[in-house]
Amino acid sequence: MPLNLHEKCLEQMHVSLKEQLGKVEVRNGVFLESASLEPLTATQSILPQTGKIHEALQRYIGESSFLDFVSGNLSRELDETQEYSSERGSVPLSTIGKYADIEAVSKRLITSFESLPWQYSVAVAMPESFSRVFCSCIGQFVISDSVSILSGATMDAEFPLISGIKKRDQNVAGGGLFLLLGNRTGEWQKERAYLVVRVEGFIGKYVATETLTRAINTVRSFVGLLIAQRVLKRNYTYTPTQALKNTTCTAVRERSGSLKRLGNSKRDTPKSSSILN
Structure with missing residues (x-):
């Protein structure tokens, strides 16, 4: 069974994630800069803090459920679609082709998150x-x-x-x-x-x-x-x-x-x- 998050919760998460993804950076073409992911805690705070959904997310992922979900998903995608380069420094995620449309990326990640487990x-x-x-x-x-x-x-x-x-x-x-x-x-x-x-x-x-x-x-x-x-x-x-x-x-x-x-x-x-x- 999917998480079935409340519609207003999903809307708030989308607005927040769209803003935070613009701050995420990628190093060497494939590695997420961990410090740039910290703002995602703002989106994490929108999720229910008690109740069945909260307990389910802790059972599926852990305390930082949304942050770890986004990090784990994006890391896999970058590894599978991008090439490593020791000469490439940190660049915004949005400068990488398929992530240029931050709004679309945000919607995709939240839809995937809600489909757990x-x-x-x-x-x-x-x-x-x-x-x-x-x-x-x-x-x-x-x-x-x-x-x-x-x-x-x-x-x-x-x-x-x-x-x-x-x-x-x-x-x-x-x-x-x-x-x-x-x-x-x-x-x-x-x-x-x-x-x-x-x-x-x-x-x-x-x-x-x-x-x-x-x-x-x-x-x-x-x-x-x-x-x-x-x-x-x-x-x-x-x-x-x-x-x-x-x-x-x-x-x-x-x-x-x-x-x-x-x-x-x-x-x-x-x-x-x-x-x-």
């Missing part, structure tokens, strides 16, 4: 040893309405990793050196098992929302349960710093089928899990 499926690859047993013997297991384990073959059919947006597909494929390979796209590993957690709310770029936190906590709880039940065991191995790899998870926004690369995190002490014999 959005549905996502967050997928995390399981250890290889677990995957070998799971994919050969089970293939698909539904734990609850929001948690399941699927094989890569099932993931490929249910969640295709091609959106048609070049930069987004490159991000899903891994970015970095993959960018040198041209039109390379992401793919699910057929012999790998994936833990899939379904959540609703909002997940944006460069913002930490309650929706993402819930998904991560569910993953941690599930893996912890597997370790406690001796399905997985935790091993410690030494890996030189330069050999550390980033760990990532991918979220598919089910509402529109768009794909997002959620984040990377380096592990100071590499750990691995494997299925017990």
Whole structure:
């Protein structure tokens, strides 16, 4: 169900946001200047401060719901449509082609905001040893309405990793050196098992929302349960710093089928899990 904000609230938000967006600046072509986003708190203050809508927004995003929504959305759009340049300084958002019409941008963002919550499926690859047993013997297991384990073959059919947006597909494929390979796209590993957690709310770029936190906590709880039940065991191995790899998870926004690369995190002490014999 959408938020169903009062018509007068929407009108006031539009007037305020149109004014504040004119102050937003972009650095290097793709990064929002965080200080220039602070005036958006004026628009945030127009939203209900108590009641069901307020509680829902805190559950979907957090305390700064509107500011984080605008920041997360614009950051994703800039990343996917603009080119990074170390030589470009800070410029007003309105000087960038598709954002020249500030009124239209304001209306679009508020319409999107009111349509919350959005549905996502967050997928995390399981250890290889677990995957070998799971994919050969089970293939698909539904734990609850929001948690399941699927094989890569099932993931490929249910969640295709091609959106048609070049930069987004490159991000899903891994970015970095993959960018040198041209039109390379992401793919699910057929012999790998994936833990899939379904959540609703909002997940944006460069913002930490309650929706993402819930998904991560569910993953941690599930893996912890597997370790406690001796399905997985935790091993410690030494890996030189330069050999550390980033760990990532991918979220598919089910509402529109768009794909997002959620984040990377380096592990100071590499750990691995494997299925017990």
